[in-house]
Amino acid sequence: AQSVAQPEDQVNVAEGNPLTVKCTYSVSGNPYLFWYVQYPNRGLQFLLKYITGDNLVKGSYGFEAEFNKSQTSFHLKKPSALVSDSALYFCAVSPDTGRRALTFGSGTRLQVQP
């Protein structure tokens, strides 16, 4: 069975500074990896995904994530944080074979201070 760990419940960063939200995963076979963002009273919004190819994936709103197979990680990054980036971020994984449903992590709340 697959699993996702987001070790930080909350990440605090000052506006303009780089941010990193950590994610590690466990899955049989090759992983498909995703990041979603959730704003208050709104549904999850897709940010980016890794399927295959380049380990550095670029997504919406200036976010990017780096796939590291040896460390089984898929950390979300942004070079310069905005106050409007403050939200709840979820990492998710799916195997490339068999039951391909998404398994989500528990989420990390990002707080960007002005």
Add this chain to the structure above:
Amino acid sequence: EAGVAQSPRYKIIEKRQSVAFWCNPISGHATLYWYQQILGQGPKLLIQFQNNGVVDDSQLPKDRFSAERLKGVDSTLKIQPAKLEDSAVYLCASSLAAGPTYEQYFGPGTRLTVT
């Protein structure tokens, strides 16, 4: 394009009562998902439909939860009878087709409180 619609947005019921949630996916999306998101946790898949057929319901508590997508478009999720631990946000999502290469689009969710 219009997003995934869900209703109601909020529902409060007493334990042992029944409740139903409705979802209308994005037009043309063949795959529909229902997730349960308990406070402080990530969404957990309850059931996945491909058109009007069930693809995966392995995590659906079938003694009290049921779902249908009769015409392959909108869907209803029912809980009968509800328990306190069913308090959660119920999210509906849809995608063009099945499989993780297809992006899932989420609705705003229905927040259920069972008292």
